[in-house]
Amino acid sequence: MRILVLGGDGYCGWPTALYLSRRGHDITIVDNYCRRSWDHELGAQTLTPIRPLTERVRTWQRLTGKEIEIRVGDILDYAFLAEVMQESAPEAVVHFAEQRSAPYSMIDRQHAVFSQVNNVVGTLNLLFAIKEFQPDCHLVKLGTMGEYGTPNIDIEEGFIKIQHNGREDVLPFPKQPGSFYHLSKVHDSHNIHFCCKIWGVRATDLNQGVVYGTVTDETALDEALVNRFDYDDVFGTALNRFCVQAAIDHPITVYGKGGQTRGFLDIRDTVRCIELACLNPAGRGEFRVFNQFTEQFSVLQLAEMVHVAGQRLGLNVTIDHLPDPRVEAEEHYYNAKHTKLAELGLKPHLLSESLLDSLVNIAMQHRDRVDQSLLLPRVNWRNSRNDRRAKPVVAVAAD
Amino acid sequence: MRILVLGGDGYCGWPTALYLSRRGHDITIVDNYCRRSWDHELGAQTLTPIRPLTERVRTWQRLTGKEIEIRVGDILDYAFLAEVMQESAPEAVVHFAEQRSAPYSMIDRQHAVFSQVNNVVGTLNLLFAIKEFQPDCHLVKLGTMGEYGTPNIDIEEGFIKIQHNGREDVLPFPKQPGSFYHLSKVHDSHNIHFCCKIWGVRATDLNQGVVYGTVTDETALDEALVNRFDYDDVFGTALNRFCVQAAIDHPITVYGKGGQTRGFLDIRDTVRCIELACLNPAGRGEFRVFNQFTEQFSVLQLAEMVHVAGQRLGLNVTIDHLPDPRVEAEEHYYNAKHTKLAELGLKPHLLSESLLDSLVNIAMQHRDRVDQSLLLPRVNWRNSRNDRRAKPVVAVAAD
Numbered sequence: 001m002r003i004l005v006l007g008g009d010g011y012c013g014w015p016t017a018l019y020l021s022r023r024g025h026d027i028t029i030v031d032n033y034c035r036r037s038w039d040h041e042l043g044a045q046t047l048t049p050i051r052p053l054t055e056r057v058r059t060w061q062r063l064t065g066k067e068i069e070i071r072v073g074d075i076l077d078y079a080f081l082a083e084v085m086q087e088s089a090p091e092a093v094v095h096f097a098e099q100r101s102a103p104y105s106m107i108d109r110q111h112a113v114f115s116q117v118n119n120v121v122g123t124l125n126l127l128f129a130i131k132e133f134q135p136d137c138h139l140v141k142l143g144t145m146g147e148y149g150t151p152n153i154d155i156e157e158g159f160i161k162i163q164h165n166g167r168e169d170v171l172p173f174p175k176q177p178g179s180f181y182h183l184s185k186v187h188d189s190h191n192i193h194f195c196c197k198i199w200g201v202r203a204t205d206l207n208q209g210v211v212y213g214t215v216t217d218e219t220a221l222d223e224a225l226v227n228r229f230d231y232d233d234v235f236g237t238a239l240n241r242f243c244v245q246a247a248i249d250h251p252i253t254v255y256g257k258g259g260q261t262r263g264f265l266d267i268r269d270t271v272r273c274i275e276l277a278c279l280n281p282a283g284r285g286e287f288r289v290f291n292q293f294t295e296q297f298s299v300l301q302l303a304e305m306v307h308v309a310g311q312r313l314g315l316n317v318t319i320d321h322l323p324d325p326r327v328e329a330e331e332h333y334y335n336a337k338h339t340k341l342a343e344l345g346l347k348p349h350l351l352s353e354s355l356l357d358s359l360v361n362i363a364m365q366h367r368d369r370v371d372q373s374l375l376l377p378r379v380n381w382r383n384s385r386n387d388r389r390a391k392p393v394v395a396v397a398a399d
Numbered sequence: 400m401r402i403l404v405l406g407g408d409g410y411c412g413w414p415t416a417l418y419l420s421r422r423g424h425d426i427t428i429v430d431n432y433c434r435r436s437w438d439h440e441l442g443a444q445t446l447t448p449i450r451p452l453t454e455r456v457r458t459w460q461r462l463t464g465k466e467i468e469i470r471v472g473d474i475l476d477y478a479f480l481a482e483v484m485q486e487s488a489p490e491a492v493v494h495f496a497e498q499r500s501a502p503y504s505m506i507d508r509q510h511a512v513f514s515q516v517n518n519v520v521g522t523l524n525l526l527f528a529i530k531e532f533q534p535d536c537h538l539v540k541l542g543t544m545g546e547y548g549t550p551n552i553d554i555e556e557g558f559i560k561i562q563h564n565g566r567e568d569v570l571p572f573p574k575q576p577g578s579f580y581h582l583s584k585v586h587d588s589h590n591i592h593f594c595c596k597i598w599g600v601r602a603t604d605l606n607q608g609v610v611y612g613t614v615t616d617e618t619a620l621d622e623a624l625v626n627r628f629d630y631d632d633v634f635g636t637a638l639n640r641f642c643v644q645a646a647i648d649h650p651i652t653v654y655g656k657g658g659q660t661r662g663f664l665d666i667r668d669t670v671r672c673i674e675l676a677c678l679n680p681a682g683r684g685e686f687r688v689f690n691q692f693t694e695q696f697s698v699l700q701l702a703e704m705v706h707v708a709g710q711r712l713g714l715n716v717t718i719d720h721l722p723d724p725r726v727e728a729e730e731h732y733y734n735a736k737h738t739k740l741a742e743l744g745l746k747p748h749l750l751s752e753s754l755l756d757s758l759v760n761i762a763m764q765h766r767d768r769v770d771q772s773l774l775l776p777r778v779n780w781r782n783s784r785n786d787r788r789a790k791p792v793v794a795v796a797a798d
Contacts, residue, residue: 078508109477109523109524109527112523112527113520113523113524116519116520116523116586116590117516117519117520120515120516120519120586121512121515121516124508124511124512124515124579125508125512128508128511128783131783132783132784151568151570152566152567152568153561153562153563153564153566153567153568153570154563154564154566160561160563160573162552162559162561162573163552163562164552164553164559165552165553167551167552167553167732168551168552169550169551169552171550171552171573171575172573172574172575173573174559174561174570174571174572174573175571175589176570176571176592177589177593178593179593180523180590180593183586183589183590183593186586186589187515187519187582187585187586187589190574190576190582190585190586191515191579191582193575194576194577194578194579194582197726198726198780198781199781199783327596327597333566381597382597382598384527384530384531384598385531
């Protein structure tokens, strides 16, 4: 299958491109390297050293004989996107090309506006490009479980049957997103749903949970294929950050009570879910939503699991509760359905002791690359201006 | 009360500014005249000749002794908006400053992107300006009944109690908007709701129905105060267009079967609803939604009422059914609640024979200003490019 992977240099996009390539699909990566530039902006870097995309792709070809094409550009540039769409004539477009960090979107007005314009206009451009140049192409869009927020009822996959005053209808599940970033994904979902209705676009919206891990069978083949591992306060996800904190003897930073419960999945399941969506496309005009996660945990449960893993590895792990920098329920009901991808054949990699150990081991291996000034949250939802780009905290190393 | 009226030169904004000024409020109008520039773009003009805003405001002061301040600028320019917010220190901001036409947003990709970026970023800027400079100020935001679409259940005012698998919650009413414009309003609603939650903003989202009429007590005081009356295919609303068609012996153009049912209200009720919202502000952190309309009609019912009014006035009115240029249900259930503004004291001006007669009379009075090439729909939802700015249809007048 001819597949475009937009954002194919990123944390989920890169292993997805490799996985799909190994499975025999014909892959073109589109990326503008903005993820790497945000690292510069924030004074952060991935814990695992990553190589330039060109080197990554050359190595992949050397090892497997499989070619991955690269198109460098921004999907906000419609002329560029239109050219790519016509030249590569994809059967599926996997769309990871968005600003994906909630804290980044909450830094200040500029970052809020950037996140929403970047994500919404990029997706609008893509919808128009599909309609104009490749109308039968299947859009596989990354959404987020965070679109739903934490309602006091079970979360369904995209739609819910509502009975009201003696009548009923199946309607989009109500959305209560918790950051300007999450809001941008809700805006996207509404825009995509509408384009399916008016133009017959085929679309699958994958409401993904929080992804953990970094290694897949493909990225493990060579050092040049290594994937990102983000642990900083802006782009790092909870479990990765906890593992790094454990590895360097820094208290694990749980925000608030830690009862915040979310859906999680292993990066190896992310790549498989994408392929399952591509192989089983939505029908013409169908807007389909899958909840893409495998297990629910509270943040405190994750912290406790890392605590235990750290003890197994001889580390002295403590857990700190910080005031929650986000505005969110710290204790709540949470029960989200996630059966549709399983029905298509997903066999989940559940969070095991051995995986936790391997994550902490990766963190220990790259201990010398950890910048401690990036571990504590510096973006508070209650402020409209956070000095995230203020003078960095200078940690003077003892001799 | 000190009130900012953003978009105060437009069809709803201008009569609102006058009404609030007459009622003793201290009014500042903010406008960038984009509505007038869209007329140039589309080769259209209001049926009723309108004066420059400066002349409008001078006349108002001469007649009533009341001053209205004007600030010319774009709310997408945050430095400008921040200055206005600090200098005028409003207790309420009435936000009409959006691109408000569904067909305009559906012309092509550029217009879709413009409509969403303009509306979403303008509202985001306003939310940040309120948070930073005037946190107690009440945001009165114009939404639209079109955010809800046409679900097969009763439409509530913003929120609905949902019972599901033995649990229940009150959640945002699911949205099914029908154009890129309507989508922009849904995006706004989600953004505003979130800012109420994180920053304690006070907000009232007025989901307004289709407004008809042009005259209020204030605009009737002088020719220089006359309000817009749009009848063209892009900015004209159904009832206004029908009256113009009746006046010039052009068939009334009903899209499809005409069973499309919507909420409607008189412009005199619009201005009163705005004042009611201002006088009864939302609490700190409250996101309140009012459905702002007074009666439901199907498009065909409106056409038939104009048909009857035309006969009373000696006109020969016929009704045509055109293929619907929009993608929408042409027959559907529709029952939307609208009790909250009535509870605050709204006494509706229902659509009467005398009002219909007066609308047709306005159209007859300005018959010579009607451009017939603007009456038929030229923006089709099924196309991603509509040549709305193509060569105008040249109608040669007979001597």
